[in-house]
Amino acid sequence: MKTALVTGSAGFIGFFLCKRLLADGFRVIGLDAMTDYYDVTLKERRQQMLLQNAEFTAVTERVETPGLLRDLFERERPDVVIHLAAQAGVRYSIENPRSYLDANITGTFELLEAARAFPPEHMLLASTSSAYGANTEMPYRETDKADHQMSFYAATKKATENIAHSYAHLFGLPVTMFRFFTVYGPWGRPDMALFKFTKSILEGQPIDVYNFGDMKRDFTYVEDLVEGIRRLIDAVPVRPEDGVVPVGDSLSPVAPWRIVNIGNSQSVQLTDYIGAIEEATGRTAIRNLMPMQAGDVPATWADSSLLQSLTGYCPSTPVAEGVSRFVAWYRDYYRI
Secondary structure: OOEEEEEOOOOHHHHHHHHHHHHOOOEEEEEOOOOOOOOHHHHHHHHHHHOOOOOEEEEOOOOOOOOHHHHHHHHHOOOEEEEOOOOOOOOHHHHOHHHHHHHHHHHHHHHHHHHHHOOOOEEEEEEEHHHHOOOOOOOEOOOOOOOOOOOHHHHHHHHHHHHHHHHHHHHOOOEEEEEEOOEEOOOOOOOOHHHHHHHHHHHOOEEEEHHHHOOEEOOEEHHHHHHHHHHHHOOOOOOOOOOOOOOOOOOOOOOOEEEEEEOOOOOEEHHHHHHHHHHHHOOOOEEEEOOOOOOOOOEOOEOOHHHHHHHOOOOOOOHHHHHHHHHHHHHHHOOO
């Protein structure tokens, strides 16, 4: 039985990933700080469900705590590490940037130092589509230059990519960085658009629609994302001996390190996304049209061909189907 360490295990994505790993026969160590960035009860409910499996162990600590991860690595000797713990949210990073510095950069440093002392077979670290920043050529490809991040959140995640690359080069740590594209689905975060829109529409309250609705996102259903991560666990990057990288691959020429997009490979208009929520709820949204918020980008769109070439898999859940599943979960969870 292999051991997987998942940071951010009580989070939205972490919960689904832990469920999948447990179903696949892994022993899972879940680390989560249970912070109050959003409703802690939601995190506690997710964790309680995971704890029903005897092969799941919960550790409630902050990733940035000095020496914590080193001790955890020494004790548990994980074969695979999936690092999801982070301070999320573009807009909140304007109000509280230090929390991003602590959780995202210092937390990743602590993780890499632990891995340096007790190397796992593969480390998979979460990044974000926000790393593409001001890029306007789409779909986004992992080989695109990404130097102009638009928010401090995105800047911290891009920094973790670079820091992880240095550790992969210096210490031979196999690292896959994955860039997520607007993940949604049941048990989702209350600060995300789908959750906020659904709540407001069902309550007959207006929803804030930024950039006057002229926004596009590559909406990725959570279980599709988890499928991609699960398959990437077995796609361990290897440093090319001759320094030659295959065309289209983001593999580093000097390290066992790679970036992989995980997205639905289509850009959906925000108004169509809202339309899917209206269809699923049977209600009409009251739209409060607003200008673009600072740090945001007008569109995202993933090229997921590298994921497909590495794993044979590409996310494909239609937005209407994914939104319908979320609304059904929301109604059941809140008894609406």
